[in-house]
Amino acid sequence: xxxxxxxxITKQYDTNQEKILENxxxxxxxxxxxxxxxxxxxxxxxxxxxxxxxxxxTSGELSINEQVMNDVPSKDRGIAMVFQNYALFPHLTxxxxxxxxxxxxxxxxxxxxxxxxxxxxxxxxxxxLKRKPKDLSGGQRQRVALGRAIVRNTNIFLxxxxxxxxxxxxxxxxxEEIIQLHNQLGTTTVYVTHDQTEAMTMASRxxxxxxxxxxxxxxxxxxxxxxxxxxxxxxxxxxxxxxxTVKVTSxxxxxxxQKIVEMxxxxxxxxxxxxxxxxxxxxxxxxxDAIKLxxxxxxxxxxxxxxxxxxxxQKLTVRVHNELDIQSKQHLHIKLNPRKVHLFEKETxxxxxxxxxxxxxx
Amino acid sequence: xxxxxxxxxxxxRYAFLxxxxxxxxxxxxxxxxxxxxTTEEIFAVPITLFPETLQWGNFSGALEMAPFWLYMFNxxxxxxxxxxxxxxxxxxxxxxxxxxxxxxxSLLFNSILITYMLPAAATYVPSYILLSKMxxxxxxxxxxxxxxxxxxxxxxxxxxxxxxxxxMIEAARSEGANDFAVLTKVxxxxxxSTIFIAGLIGFVSMYNNxxxxxxxxxxxxxxxxxxxLNRFFTNVGSFADTWPFIMAANVLTVVPxxxxxxxxxxxxxxxISDSGLKG
Numbered sequence: 001x002x003x004x005x006x007x008x009i010t011k012q013y014d015t016n017q018e019k020i021l022e023n024x025x026x027x028x029x030x031x032x033x034x035x036x037x038x039x040x041x042x043x044x045x046x047x048x049x050x051x052x053x054x055x056x057x058t059s060g061e062l063s064i065n066e067q068v069m070n071d072v073p074s075k076d077r078g079i080a081m082v083f084q085n086y087a088l089f090p091h092l093t094x095x096x097x098x099x100x101x102x103x104x105x106x107x108x109x110x111x112x113x114x115x116x117x118x119x120x121x122x123x124x125x126x127x128x129l130k131r132k133p134k135d136l137s138g139g140q141r142q143r144v145a146l147g148r149a150i151v152r153n154t155n156i157f158l159x160x161x162x163x164x165x166x167x168x169x170x171x172x173x174x175x176e177e178i179i180q181l182h183n184q185l186g187t188t189t190v191y192v193t194h195d196q197t198e199a200m201t202m203a204s205r206x207x208x209x210x211x212x213x214x215x216x217x218x219x220x221x222x223x224x225x226x227x228x229x230x231x232x233x234x235x236x237x238x239x240x241x242x243x244x245t246v247k248v249t250s251x252x253x254x255x256x257x258q259k260i261v262e263m264x265x266x267x268x269x270x271x272x273x274x275x276x277x278x279x280x281x282x283x284x285x286x287x288x289d290a291i292k293l294x295x296x297x298x299x300x301x302x303x304x305x306x307x308x309x310x311x312x313x314q315k316l317t318v319r320v321h322n323e324l325d326i327q328s329k330q331h332l333h334i335k336l337n338p339r340k341v342h343l344f345e346k347e348t349x350x351x352x353x354x355x356x357x358x359x360x361x362x
Numbered sequence: 363x364x365x366x367x368x369x370x371x372x373x374x375r376y377a378f379l380x381x382x383x384x385x386x387x388x389x390x391x392x393x394x395x396x397x398x399x400t401t402e403e404i405f406a407v408p409i410t411l412f413p414e415t416l417q418w419g420n421f422s423g424a425l426e427m428a429p430f431w432l433y434m435f436n437x438x439x440x441x442x443x444x445x446x447x448x449x450x451x452x453x454x455x456x457x458x459x460x461x462x463x464x465x466x467x468s469l470l471f472n473s474i475l476i477t478y479m480l481p482a483a484a485t486y487v488p489s490y491i492l493l494s495k496m497x498x499x500x501x502x503x504x505x506x507x508x509x510x511x512x513x514x515x516x517x518x519x520x521x522x523x524x525x526x527x528x529x530m531i532e533a534a535r536s537e538g539a540n541d542f543a544v545l546t547k548v549x550x551x552x553x554x555s556t557i558f559i560a561g562l563i564g565f566v567s568m569y570n571n572x573x574x575x576x577x578x579x580x581x582x583x584x585x586x587x588x589x590x591l592n593r594f595f596t597n598v599g600s601f602a603d604t605w606p607f608i609m610a611a612n613v614l615t616v617v618p619x620x621x622x623x624x625x626x627x628x629x630x631x632x633x634i635s636d637s638g639l640k641g
Contacts, residue, residue, distance in 0.1 A: 052532075052536055053535075053536070054532045054535065054536065073535075074532075074535045074536045075535060075536065075537070075538040075539065075540070077536075079536060080536065080537075081532070081533065081536040083529045083532070083533060084529075085527070085529055087527065087529035087530050087532070087533035089530060089533075089534075089547075089548060089551075089552070090552065091551040091552055091554075092551075100534070100537050100547075101537035101538050104534075104537060104538045104539050104543055104547070105538050148533075148537065152537075158536075
């Protein structure tokens with residue numbers, strides 16, 4: 001069932017100004033965990049705020065539960081929102097913060113008490129109900145904000161970078177808790193983040209945005225394995241994918257006459273294309289005639305080492321196992337696996353789809 | 363070298379502050395001391411600072427000569443009413459000015475500010491005519507009604523409301539709050555220190571208000587303390603022998619404000635430094 005549907009949504013603050021969002025189309029289904037991800041200013045928060053009713057829609061149609069919601073005030077949209085800086089009311093206790101929405105709706109006092117206590121128990125906040133937000137840690141505050149969303153039993157959660165104010169460790173823990181809550185409550189969640197790791201780990205579907213336009217919609221697996229363009233390829237995955245400009249010949253891709261990877265391509269392929277290779281997809285080999293990588297810098301990451309270097313004047317990052325001793329070396333020999341190479345048009349940055357499929361055969 | 367320079371600089375600074383503080387506070391001290399002196403002591407040459415015996419009788423004497431308790435009650439009562447109405451009305455206007463979108467909003471705000479620039483005396487004649495048409499001359503209601511709008515309070519609350527993070531209001535809205543709920547459940551509680559300060563400053567300025575009330579109130583039982591004090595001063599004449607009583611009456615008038623300040627001086631200072639304005 002379609003839960004939220006955005007049809008040709010456009011957002012423009014001023015008629016003379018640039019459009020923040022243009023012809024945005026997205027259908028969100030029941031119980032999905034949709035993550036809108038993109039760099040700052042890409043329109044992801046604006047989209048969320050339009051769904052929430054905190055931002056007006058310039059043109060297009062927004063429906064929630066198959067009902068057009070363009071002009072319905074926020075309070076009547078049946079959504080609950082969680083904000084980046086928690087937006088807890090500093091003058092209210094944890095109990096009153098969670099109960100805020102219920103009190104506004106004039107629910108029965110007994111019911112409020114029951115529901116708040118039940119929610120607090122779910123989030124491990126039972127012992128903190130009498131405290132004020134200022135006496136809580138960041139993680140606890142975020143839980144209160146979640147509690148305020150959960151307590152009303154709405155089935156759409158909108159979350160605007162809810163974890164970005166937390167430290168790294170807590171972020172991973174809260175990530176887990178949010179996913180659990182999502183599964184437990186069976187809500188539809190729209191989650192905004194600029195962090196691709198959050199997107200990859202939490203989403204059932206990822207929507208990658210740039211400059212107010214959707215770049216790709218797909219499962220984490222899809223956007224990682226088959227990025228629709230160079231932007232998606234570079235945005236998803238860490239460390240960032242390598243791009244190499246290569247010449248196309250009948251059987252192989254070359255840089256300066258040196259063969260980079262064997263790949264039979266048909267004649268319609270442009271002469272020069274860009275290939276994307278993920279640092280984790282590069283093999284180290286010992287054959288001396290393989291591609292020579294000049295090492296500039298090595299970063300120890302724990303389980304892995306990132307090797308930053310260049311091949312024939314083009315930068316390349318390789319992820320290797322941490323036990324490999326490369327500190328003393330100046331060169332490495334590498335090999336690219338044709339099945340793991342992504343091809344992009346040089347002018348548009350679009351993925352060259354047909355060849356991605358063809359190369360799988362090789 | 364640098365240190366001695368800094369030190370002499372701070373010595374100079376403190377000396378300067380002490381001298382000027384004394385100059386500011388001296389009239390008050392002189393008034394309090396004089397209220398406990400005899401006439402001879404007040405006019406003694408050379409000046410004596412402390413009375414030989416404390417003349418507490420001056421206070422009862424003053425209270426016998428005019429109903430100062432009534433005047434003080436009138437003042438306190440109208441001031442409290444005015445402050446409550448000012449805060450209620452101003453917070454509503456400040457909410458509209460900060461949260462609502464409507465045509466002519468900045469025009470409205472600017473015209474409110476412009477009235478602040480007008481000398482108060484310029485509005486006396488039209489206000490007087492309005493009050494008389496409403497039949498509110500010579501009444502406490504008239505004093506209250508003519509003072510309920512305060513540009514200062516509106517401005518102060520607008521500044522405070524602008525400080526409330528946008529997310530708080532958005533959170534409240536998505537939780538189901540309408541404008542009234544946002545104002546009463548979020549804005550006002552979050553700005554209560556500013557509102558308190560606005561009320562305090564409003565109370566003090568209303569309690570001290572003299573000229574306008576003196577124009578509209580004629581009957582003695584409706585005198586405010588400021589008006590009453592002045593009439594007392596002019597009625598008994600500034601003859602030497604009434605000076606201790608005048609001083610005692612003044613002290614009585616000032617005591618509530620001093621008490622207020624002693625109890626709440628933290629808030630007064632916060633109010634002045636927060637708003638960047640002098641009250």
